[in-house]
Amino acid sequence: MDEAEDLETLGEKLYNLILPKHKENAGKLTGMLLELPGPVLSQMLQDKAMLTAALEKALRALQLAQDPSKGTCKDEDDMSASSDSLGEQLFELVDVYNTGYSQKITGMLLEQHKDAVSNLLSDPKLLEEQVNFALKTLKEQNMEETDISDTSDADDTERLGEKIFSLVEEMDPLHANDITGMLLEMEPAALQQLISDHTMLEVAVQKAQAALDTQNQPLST
Incomplete structure (x- = not known):
């Protein structure tokens, strides 16, 4: 119960900070940021620059979810450009989680089919699951590398x-x-x-x- 109460308190504080500048999307943006780990949220409340950066990323994700037509492409040049922009958008969302492995996790997620990557951009819950899974895989790989280096x-x-x-x-x-x-x-x-x-x-x-x-x-x- 304490955790739920803490999250509610953090949510209220975040909402109050977001509301003056983003009246229309304050609720959605707060909800997206609340997907982040508690310690990160606490840090955001104290660090305005960090909060602003996270808000910009969340806003871009919202705009993309509301207007997916931006990702449509007609020929091969458009295809590659669209893949690049998908990668950039995905990186920005992954980076919000402050894992320390944003680049690697983005690369792992981009190995999926393009439609699956587009789903990640519009589904924060799914993205969080995949980021956590990728992070776990990377940490296991690092442990294995350490074992090998010991030999x-x-x-x-x-x-x-x-x-x-x-x-x-x-x-x-x-x-x-x-x-x-x-x-x-x-x-x-x-x-x-x-x-x-x-x-x-x-x-x-x-x-x-x-x-x-x-x-x-x-x-x-």
Whole structure:
């Protein structure tokens, strides 16, 4: 019951924000936005730019649903243009869900028959189901990729070693081998960070150089 009450409260707040600018479609637009996850809606109430962007996308979807004739085509050029516009419209609707995978999900949905894609544009419920399903599939694929990468740790370390060596060689060609060997004792995730952050790499190299200097110093008698 709490969730229903929360949704009702969010709906009222959204409606009050939408009404001044979109009197005719305020109810429909509020209904479309309420399909989004609760946390996204809460964020929209605090972030006007985010709400405006979502409203623009919802408005375009409404216009398309009210005037599907825009999607009709007569020859092959029109066919490809119409497919492009379908993709753009679908992307805008998918993007509202803030999944982080808008581009990939749109691509997956566009593999369906054109009529099925048109149905998604005019049926928010169906679109939500398909977006959730595509998101689940993508996350499962990512997990599988992680499993596969675990089995090839040796290859990854070798590749990381080569990258680190080439970067270290630019800073200290004389000790590049020794320094790379020392850095490769770090975790792969930390090594990835060194490759992408030059400042961090410089600090790590300086530490390794200091350690090497200490090792090479003759023992005082």
